[in-house]
Amino acid sequence: MQSIDFPFDKFNFNSDSILEGLPESDLILLNKNRVTHQYKKGEILFREGSYPTGIYYIKKGKVKKYKTDKDGREQIFYVCRKGELFGYHALISDEKYSDTTATLEESTITFISKDDFLKAIQLSPILSNRLLKCMSHEFGVLVNGLAVFAQRTVRERLALSLILLRDKYKKENQDKKPVELDLSRDDLAKFVGTARETLVRLLHDFKEDGLIEINGRKIILKKPLELSKIANLY
Amino acid sequence: MQSIDFPFDKFNFNSDSILEGLPESDLILLNKNRVTHQYKKGEILFREGSYPTGIYYIKKGKVKKYKTDKDGREQIFYVCRKGELFGYHALISDEKYSDTTATLEESTITFISKDDFLKAIQLSPILSNRLLKCMSHEFGVLVNGLAVFAQRTVRERLALSLILLRDKYKKENQDKKPVELDLSRDDLAKFVGTARETLVRLLHDFKEDGLIEINGRKIILKKPLELSKIANLY
């Protein structure tokens, strides 16, 4: 298997770092009223334009964050995996959600109420500093994403997307097994930012060139290094 | 003149709010070693990939924030005007700059050193809270920008860009005079995310349709309302 040296941090939020190893006292505050809930695939956690009531933590599963335009076209701009926190921006800025978030697969998600979270921020400089650091990092990630959409071709974006998603679909303790991307062509197209038809054709080109393997809906990267060259970022 | 009800906040950072009316004690900390400098048009304040040494505040003028790709293509993703603060993300996240920032016109800019700024954050919960709020807001702004690049046509993006830039080029105490966008075709093309040739042709279409007026490099919006319809956002 090709190993690959890729700057994932330029494209990944780092929200795991917010709660990880937080002092017990802070965790107690946050966990006071937390509720954990099981979601089926495709369930919406919050919608763009609605008001936040709390934040979410993924114990198991994955969610997609996306925008829907006037004509109903969906653009996925981020996929959160296990361990990530989401939904805190709108809450902190006291605004409506700027995106919609839905599960990509069956997921277990913990909800922390608005009051608990805001109180914890006020009382814990550690938490507040971590949020500052995390959101500063996110700024760069989104700017990089924006540049990709503005400057790269669909083919380049697909190559990049496959690399980024492989990282998301990596399972722990399964370093031996190849990573299988398990999402619909539709969702992949919405992540890449293209039409499903175009996506399908490009996938077959990549397969022809031996860069990927396709098993039904599942995609396995055979030559991530070549793909990163096609992404043409650096 | 057409008045226009447009959600500018969805596309503008709000960094003015960070320092505005900050307690005197905090300002003293921040201003301890500040230096104000005059810049000519086109000067670079910092480059993507370099390490931050402080933050910047615009007393007069405008700067563009942009990414340059492998092939040298520039994508402007934000224009800061008088009163805005910039350069704090990389500093807070302790990372390299994710973009390059350069003056768009002759500008007067104050520099606050890294140490002073970081110390002020540690000592002032007000400042730290404002930064949190501001960066949460910026998240939504960048997500909106990303969606625009992923989903809107060049024509739509140009209409939107003209509306957003008019707001940036608005002069205080000159509500009577029409706002003149005074930037090069090249920079406008880089902001819209298109080729200069395409931009020029679309501008002439808009002129034909009476939506804008062109005086040399200067552009005046005659029908912002129509333009906002063309932008096709809501």
Place this chain on the structure above:
DNA sequence: GGTAAAATGTGACATAAGTCACATTTTTAG
């Protein structure tokens, strides 16, 4: 004030990528 350099504008052409209309395969549910 005149000349070089930079910025702007235009025509011709190429092409990446979207759309539409179906065929085929896979999944779901009764």
Place this chain on the structure above:
DNA sequence: CTAAAAATGTGACTTATGTCACATTTTACC
């Protein structure tokens, strides 16, 4: 197990937008 629904794949066609190669206008500067 089977029918219906959803997801996937394919061919034909259109078009928005980029590229190249210059003409023209504006700006800068000795």
